[in-house]
Amino acid sequence: xxxxxxxxxxxxxxxxxxxxxxxxxxxxxxxxxxxxxxxxxxxxxxxxxxxxxxxxxxxxxxxxxxxxxxxxxxxxxxxxxxxxxxxxxxxxxxxxxxxxxxxxxxxxxxxxxxxxxxxxxxxxxxxxxxxxxxxxxxxxxxxxxxxxxxxxxxxxxxxxxxxxxxxxxxxxxxxxxxxxxxxxxxxxxxxxxxxxxxxxxxxxxxxxxxxxxxxxxxxxxxxxxxxxxxxxxxxxxxxxxxxxxxxxxxxxxxxxxxxxxxxxxxxxxxxxxxxxxxxxxxxxxxxxxxxxxxxxxxxxxxxxxxxxxxxxxxxxxxxxxxxxxxx
Amino acid sequence: xxxxxxxxxxxxxxxxxxxxxxxxxxxxxxxxxxxxxxxxxxxxxxxxxxxxxxxxxxxxxx
Numbered sequence: 001x002x003x004x005x006x007x008x009x010x011x012x013x014x015x016x017x018x019x020x021x022x023x024x025x026x027x028x029x030x031x032x033x034x035x036x037x038x039x040x041x042x043x044x045x046x047x048x049x050x051x052x053x054x055x056x057x058x059x060x061x062x063x064x065x066x067x068x069x070x071x072x073x074x075x076x077x078x079x080x081x082x083x084x085x086x087x088x089x090x091x092x093x094x095x096x097x098x099x100x101x102x103x104x105x106x107x108x109x110x111x112x113x114x115x116x117x118x119x120x121x122x123x124x125x126x127x128x129x130x131x132x133x134x135x136x137x138x139x140x141x142x143x144x145x146x147x148x149x150x151x152x153x154x155x156x157x158x159x160x161x162x163x164x165x166x167x168x169x170x171x172x173x174x175x176x177x178x179x180x181x182x183x184x185x186x187x188x189x190x191x192x193x194x195x196x197x198x199x200x201x202x203x204x205x206x207x208x209x210x211x212x213x214x215x216x217x218x219x220x221x222x223x224x225x226x227x228x229x230x231x232x233x234x235x236x237x238x239x240x241x242x243x244x245x246x247x248x249x250x251x252x253x254x255x256x257x258x259x260x261x262x263x264x265x266x267x268x269x270x271x272x273x274x275x276x277x278x279x280x281x282x283x284x285x286x287x288x289x290x291x292x293x294x295x296x297x298x299x300x301x302x303x304x305x306x307x308x309x310x311x312x313x314x315x316x317x318x319x320x321x322x323x324x325x326x327x
Numbered sequence: 328x329x330x331x332x333x334x335x336x337x338x339x340x341x342x343x344x345x346x347x348x349x350x351x352x353x354x355x356x357x358x359x360x361x362x363x364x365x366x367x368x369x370x371x372x373x374x375x376x377x378x379x380x381x382x383x384x385x386x387x388x389x
Contacts, residue, residue, distance in 0.1 A: 080378060087383040098388045144383065151386050158388065171389045187380050194377040200365065201372035208369055242380075249379040256375050264369060 041226045049202035056195045060188045077136055079193045085132035086186045092127045094178050101174040102158050111161050119154045194237055205229055221270040225263040232256055282312040
């Protein structure tokens with residue numbers, strides 16, 4: 001029985017020592033981190049976050065007039081809406097091209113196409129009514145709903161006029177024709193927009209990190225998190241990526257959110273570690289024992305670089321007095 | 328003497344009015360150009376406003 005009690009006691013003491021050593025090591029590691037280690041991450045963030053539209057446009061080999069339009073809409077409907085408008089225009093073009101293929105096939109069969117031509121005309125009118133540079137979200141929603149309605153109407157009527165094998169042949173021909181309509185500039189606009197949005201977000205992270213350092217906190221614990229946020233670009237925002245799907249974008253958004261959440265959580269822990277390190281170092285300076293310092297590191301809150309000396313002195317005196325009274 | 332004081336008073340009043348108007352105009356200009364808002368806090372950038380190549384999806388006709 002005595003043996004068991006002895007073992008439990010030994011394990012307990014060992015755990016206390018290990019824990020104490022852990023704090024010592026963490027704080028020593030924290031204190032030894034250098035400015036150079038931290039500023040290298042900030043420099044990388046600085047480079048990426050200060051990228052200009054002109055730089056990205058050059059990387060993307062974007063025609064000058066497309067960049068000019070992008071800059072113009074920045075002050076009006078915004079690049080996002082502009083890209084959606086251009087995508088809608090492109091969808092209409094594709095729909096019209098497909099309708100031409102269908103009508104050609106049906107006319108060859110001597111089938112009456114009057115109703116289908118009328119719907120096609122409505123789609124043409126819709127196309128003509130859209131100016132991508134000025135259409136707002138409300139206009140976009142309305143036109144998209146109209147297009148979907150016309151497509152439904154056309155599809156319903158055309159479907160009953162052809163066999164499955166004819167449809168297959170029309171599909172193949174339409175695909176060939178649609179390929180010729182490919183407009184790389186729409187993708188380039190999306191790449192540019194995404195990159196600029198990312199740069200804006202990164203600027204906030206960089207400024208937050210700088211503010212954090214100004215508060216006299218080290219970035220040691222945030223370094224990895226900052227690198228992770230920075231790496232999002234390599235993973236998801238390639239300049240040469242083609243056909244970026246909705247799934248890719250959803251993955252990017254969710255990954256960003258997750259990494260930002262980690263950054264914020266670690267920032268809280270970093271502040272706590274900074275507090276402990278400050279208290280610890282000051283305690284040693286004021287000739288307190290390691291045991292007292294460890295205790296103080298857990299108990300002494302609300303300290304900053306300006307009040308640390310006084311707070312530690314007060315804690316020490318209070319501690320000594322309490323010790324004296326107890327004796 | 329009274330006339331001079333009166334003229335000075337009117338001139339100061341006019342000058343003051345002119346300055347106030349100029350300030351008001353400047354303020355309007357500033358608020359007009361501050362349309363594009365730069366995010367400032369971490370909360371502001373929680374959601375990245377990025378777009379895919381197929382944000383606009385519609386059915387095929389065939």
